[in-house]
Amino acid sequence: xxxxxxxxxxxxxxxxxxxxxxxxxxxxxxxxxxxxxxxxxxxxxxxxxxxxxxxxxxxxxxxxxxxxxxxxxxxxxxxxxxxxxxxxxxxxxxxxxxxxxxxxxxxxxxxxxxxxxxxxxxxxxxxxxxxxxxxxxxxxxxxxxxxxxxxxxxxxxxxxxxxxxxxxxxxxxxxxxxxxxxxxxxxxxxxxxxxxxxxxxxxxxxxxxxxxxxxxxxxxxxxxxxxxxxxxxxxxxxxxxxxxxxxxxxxxxxxxxxxxxxxxxxxxxxxxxxxxxxxxxxxxxxxxxxxxxxxxxxxxxxxxxxxxxxxxxxxxxxxxxxxxxxxxxxxxxxxxxxxxxxxxxxxxxxxxxxxxxxxxxxxxxxxxxxxxxxxx
Amino acid sequence: xxxxxxxxxxxxxxxxxxxxxxxxxxxxxxxxxxxxxxxxxxxxxxxxxxxxxxxxxxxxxxxxxxxxxxxxxxx
Numbered sequence: 001x002x003x004x005x006x007x008x009x010x011x012x013x014x015x016x017x018x019x020x021x022x023x024x025x026x027x028x029x030x031x032x033x034x035x036x037x038x039x040x041x042x043x044x045x046x047x048x049x050x051x052x053x054x055x056x057x058x059x060x061x062x063x064x065x066x067x068x069x070x071x072x073x074x075x076x077x078x079x080x081x082x083x084x085x086x087x088x089x090x091x092x093x094x095x096x097x098x099x100x101x102x103x104x105x106x107x108x109x110x111x112x113x114x115x116x117x118x119x120x121x122x123x124x125x126x127x128x129x130x131x132x133x134x135x136x137x138x139x140x141x142x143x144x145x146x147x148x149x150x151x152x153x154x155x156x157x158x159x160x161x162x163x164x165x166x167x168x169x170x171x172x173x174x175x176x177x178x179x180x181x182x183x184x185x186x187x188x189x190x191x192x193x194x195x196x197x198x199x200x201x202x203x204x205x206x207x208x209x210x211x212x213x214x215x216x217x218x219x220x221x222x223x224x225x226x227x228x229x230x231x232x233x234x235x236x237x238x239x240x241x242x243x244x245x246x247x248x249x250x251x252x253x254x255x256x257x258x259x260x261x262x263x264x265x266x267x268x269x270x271x272x273x274x275x276x277x278x279x280x281x282x283x284x285x286x287x288x289x290x291x292x293x294x295x296x297x298x299x300x301x302x303x304x305x306x307x308x309x310x311x312x313x314x315x316x317x318x319x320x321x322x323x324x325x326x327x328x329x330x331x332x333x334x335x336x337x338x339x340x341x342x343x344x345x346x347x348x349x350x351x352x353x354x355x356x357x358x359x360x361x362x363x364x365x366x367x368x369x370x371x372x373x374x375x376x
Numbered sequence: 377x378x379x380x381x382x383x384x385x386x387x388x389x390x391x392x393x394x395x396x397x398x399x400x401x402x403x404x405x406x407x408x409x410x411x412x413x414x415x416x417x418x419x420x421x422x423x424x425x426x427x428x429x430x431x432x433x434x435x436x437x438x439x440x441x442x443x444x445x446x447x448x449x450x451x
Contacts, residue, residue, distance in 0.1 A: 001398050003382040003417060003429055006438055015445025036378055063377045089377060089422070117423025119405060142378040145408050146424045194378040197419060197427040220379075223441055230444075249434035250380075250419055256427050259408040349377060 276316025
């Protein structure tokens with residue numbers, strides 16, 4: 001497949017790995033923000049290709065994982081309202097909330113449907129005029145424009161029964177929150193490729209400027225990630241952190257202005273609740289007053305019990321990069337993809353799912369101590 | 377969830393396009409990429425094209441990667 005296969009070439013990967021190994025003298029820690037990168041790194045054995053001087057941590061870039069339990073509880077409560085159809089991206093349905101899950105709600109008779117796109121959710125609303133169709137709006141800047149487009153479409157076509165529960169989140173503010181906390185010291189960030197297709201590279205400028213941390217935006221094929229690591233190592237070795245784009249076929253510095261303008265038409269920036277991190281100011285998207293009739297928060301009221309986190313689950317720590325999945329005592333024992341305890345094991349972008357699926361002993365070199373600690 | 381794959385535009389109808397990848401065809405929205413033209417590759421994310429792939433940049437990156445690989449062979 002064009003623009004995929006050529007970025008998976010073994011020989012070119014070895015060339016890059018050689019260059020990185022030759023260049024790297026300092027021991028550094030990088031964070032891949034995006035869950036898609038975590039999966040690619042494990043899947044293609046990139047940890048084995050980079051020198052031991054380069055440590056890698058997973059970050060909060062998994063929309064399902066960072067959805068707060070309280071917000072998930074709200075989605076589940078909405079599902080139990082009469083004449084409501086919940087539409088959601090697939091991974092959300094299996095995430096355990098405080099007391100239930102969307103899947104369990106479905107088993108109990110709620111109408112919960114998995115959709116591939118917001119376009120499908122709008123179509124379901126059209127086909128079911130007597131029902132209220134609520135889309136669970138999770139995702140980062142990549143997905144927000146598609147949700148904005150669905151609201152504009154519903155308005156244009158006068159679809160009265162379509163609603164969005166807006167749980168959308170923004171990436172630069174949470175990067176700032178992580179850097180401010182100082183919990184995990186970072187030298188460089190592998191920047192999210194498809195978020196950046198929308199917002200460009202400028203919103204990350206504060207990272208090198210205010211924190212002296214390198215930031216290189218990466219694509220998702222193995223050569224893209226190796227090229228990104230090479231640029232990060234180069235910046236860090238030179239002591240010259242900056243924002244660079246290592247995915248120029250997809251990302252322009254200015255982003256996709258049309259998509260972001262559409263997003264800003266429908267949404268305004270507000271605070272958001274992140275699992276494992278808490279309330280982060282200016283990190284969420286709220287539906288503007290002008291479009292409030294599409295806002296599930298305005299249209300429906302549900303009473304919720306106090307939310308609670310699954311006992312022993314360390315998803316919150318994994319999301320902040322403060323713990324590796326292998327450091328969680330539940331990992332692979334109690335918590336598996338078939339019977340997940342936390343969202344990081346459910347989502348196709350979750351770090352625990354990636355470690356579970358691709359974490360062969362060779363792939364996890366350098367983490368033996370953790371494994372022994374857990375297995376012991 | 378931020379997954380996006382490159383698909384080729386094979387026909388355009390208003391703000392929708394027929395796209396193809398590995399023989400599979402799918403109708404997608406190009407409302408977010410009005411600049412997309414016939415034959416372009418776009419990044420497809422949840423039913424929407426979110427960006428047009430820059431072929432010149434793609435080739436530049438490959439050229440750079442090949443140079444790096446040839447340099448590492450010398451040693």
